[in-house]
Amino acid sequence: MNLTNYHSHTPYCDGRCNIEEFIATAIFWGFTSYGVSPHSPIPYTSSCNMLHERVEEYISEMNLLKQKYEGKIELYTGMEIDFFGEEWNTTIEYFRNMPLDYRIASVHFIPNQQGEYFDIDGNAHKFIKLVDTHFGGDIRYVVETYFETMRKMIEIGGYDFIGHPDKISMNASAYSPHITDSKWYKDIVHDYFKFIANKGVMLEVNTKAYKPHSYLFPNVQYFKYLKELNIPLVVNSDAHIPSLMKSGFREAYLLLKEAGYKNTMQLSMGKWVENPF
Secondary structure, three states: OOEEEOOEOOOOOOOOOOHHHHHHHHHHOOEEEEEEOOEOOOOOOOOOOOOHHHHHHHHHHHHHHHHHOOOOOEEEEEEEEEOEOEOOOOOOHHHHOOOOOEEEEEOOEEEOOOOOEEEOOOOHHHHHHHHHHHOOOOHHHHHHHHHHHHHHHHHHOOOOEEOOOOOHHHHHHHHOOOHHHOHHHHHHHHHHHHHHHHHOOOEEEEOOOHHHHOOOEOOHHHHHHHHHOOOOEEEEOOEOOHHHOOOOHHHHHHHHHHOOOOEEEEEEOOEEEEEEO
8 A cells, every 4th residue: 555645735725834845744654645735725814724925835835845845746726715615626727827726625614504604614612602502503504504515616516636535524523412413413424424425525534533532524424325326535634744644554554454445545646546554
């Protein structure tokens, strides 16, 4: 199995170590390819997202680093692009014209009942307060709106894979324990993954929360279902510091193997190919 990762964040957004530190760590651990994916600029104020004026600088730095490390590791220039409906998504001209090697489509913001967007991706304490303050304590509305927004984003296209496809599960469970075991929640998720399979979309298995919270996204309880649907997967760590670059990888691959997966996907010479494990 080749070690790869295509989801990581540096100080261009909310990461804490520069790109070259990630590359050095990836080479040390024997990664064959590595991608950087800053949170995209968005039409709102956000401390987590890249500023418009830094995009050119980011792409230029990646081009220089690709030359510097040629022959040692394959480097890819990516971006995690936030979805805000038809006005702001992976297909708008702004992102289409960016010279990116790959694009991650993710949902971090959803509209409340009044149509105002809020970041639901914070820690559990912030999430609980957010739901009570801006969503009237209606956790079912938050969950349903999250998956509805994900479906709209998936329908539009223009991406390589979907980032942390059911991340709402962790914060929703903090707000309402065992919510993921309820019939209505399971029905939503099963229909959602079936929709994804019909679209032929690749999903990320995001390992970021496995060590601290015992969560993978998608939730491990759906791995066998994903295999039945033949949904291709790519394993990423969503690391914000180099030392967490492969955190949760061992456990994720073991669980995928138990579910019947024999390979994930990787970029090789600029193409998505199978990566047996």
